[in-house]
Amino acid sequence: MxxxxxxxxxxxxxxxxxxxxxxxxxxxxxxxxxxxxxxxxxxxxxxxxxxxxxxxxxxxxxxxxxxxxxxxxxxxxxxxxxxxxxxxxxxxxxxxxxxxxxxxxxxxxxxxxxxxxDLPDEPAEMMWHQLIDLTPEIGSLGAVREEVCELVAPLGFPDSALFDIKVALGEALANAVRHGAPQAGESKVRVEVLGYPDRVVLEVMDNGTRFDGTHAGSDDLYAPGGRGIMFMQALMDRVDYDDSPLGGTLVRMTKHRPGIR
Known part of the structure; x- marks a missing residue:
């Protein structure tokens, strides 16, 4: 060698x-x-x-x-x-x-x-969770980012990891606000923060068009070729997509807690 x-x-x-x-x-x-x-x-x-x-x-x-x-x-x-x-x-x-x-x-x-x-696929028993329903307007996103960071800070994340979480959450929220609106009716966006012994999970939900994470072959920022999706993948340990209980897309982002392996 x-x-x-x-x-x-x-x-x-x-x-x-x-x-x-x-x-x-x-x-x-x-x-x-x-x-x-x-x-x-x-x-x-x-x-x-x-x-x-x-x-x-x-x-x-x-x-x-x-x-x-x-x-x-x-x-x-x-x-x-x-x-x-x-x-x-x-x-x-x-x-x-x-x-x-x-x-x-x-x-x-x-x-x-x-x-x-090394994170196991399934986390240990959840310690706590918090739901945040927000007005789907760009002006409301900053306050939600700060609120989520205040929730997860006691889990022992260093400043660099908190910044990663803030940016990834911001991109997911921006996508939900910009692209998660239904064809008709009122837009809904919700964030759920889940604390576990070894990780924190952020779930961003909307009631718009379903997106499953596959390449859409377009310039839409909600496609995996979009810069926001790339930021989420780079900054978090895992990014998954699921059906939202609101009727649209759920983006699930996971970040491990430092010092726990």
């Missing part, structure tokens, strides 16, 4: 943790891609790139990330970029990959990334 990277298997989450060191550039990328290809062929479904010791990244690195995104898509896998320093984070932000590539997310550390990937 190269001195510049090491691939480790995490059986619990079917993940590969790739420990990188030094410059993620055209000298490292070809060999790294071969190592990743071998890991993916050995049934690795998720990839966590440990960027904590990466000091440089260029367009070769971005090409690798695009390739990984395409490789993981068919198996519903995730690529998590963990622990990047300020300079590498800036390159990633300039690329626009996070928030656009459907399977790419960022995390503060490898530990936090694996906690999110």
């Amino acid at each position: 190269s001195d510049s990277f090491r691939v480790e298997q995490d059986a619990e989450s079917r993940s590969c943790v790739v420990r990188l060191k030094g410059d993620l550039d055209m000298a490292m990328v070809p060999e790294l891609r071969k190592g990743l290809e071998s890991a993916l062929e050995a049934s690795c479904a998720n990839v966590v790139l440990d960027l904590a010791e990466v000091t440089y990244a260029d367009s070769s690195a971005l090409g690798l990330l695009v390739w990984l995104d395409h490789r993981l898509g068919p198996v519903s896998g995730r690529l998590v970029l963990a622990g990047a320093n300020r300079d590498v984070t800036r390159i990633l932000e300039l690329s626009g990959l996070v928030g656009v590539a459907a399977n790419v997310a960022m995390s503060s550390s490898v530990v936090a990334a694996l906690e999110g990937l």
Whole structure:
């Protein structure tokens, strides 16, 4: 194995943790891609790139990330970029990959990334829940975002995770207000916040046209090709779609609680 990277298997989450060191550039990328290809062929479904010791990244690195995104898509896998320093984070932000590539997310550390990937399908017994019915108007969204963050803050989320939750919730609410109106009658939007020992779940419901998360092949922001949907997928551990009890779409977003694995 190269001195510049090491691939480790995490059986619990079917993940590969790739420990990188030094410059993620055209000298490292070809060999790294071969190592990743071998890991993916050995049934690795998720990839966590440990960027904590990466000091440089260029367009070769971005090409690798695009390739990984395409490789993981068919198996519903995730690529998590963990622990990047300020300079590498800036390159990633300039690329626009996070928030656009459907399977790419960022995390503060490898530990936090694996906690999110390891979440069981079914949570433990619910501790509490809160329903919020809101007027489906753009002007009401800011107050709802703040109210939800106040509800989940006692669960121990760091400021960065609270911001992720706020942005993802904001995108789901904006979609419900813009695209969740019924053909006739009054629009309804509801948020349910559910607290569990290992996670928080946000459910945003509307009474508009049913959306199941499949590609609509349009420029509609409520299609998975829309930027808002990409933000939700990048910022939360899971995003699912279901029938809303109000008659339209229910978007369910899950974020793991830190330090619980």
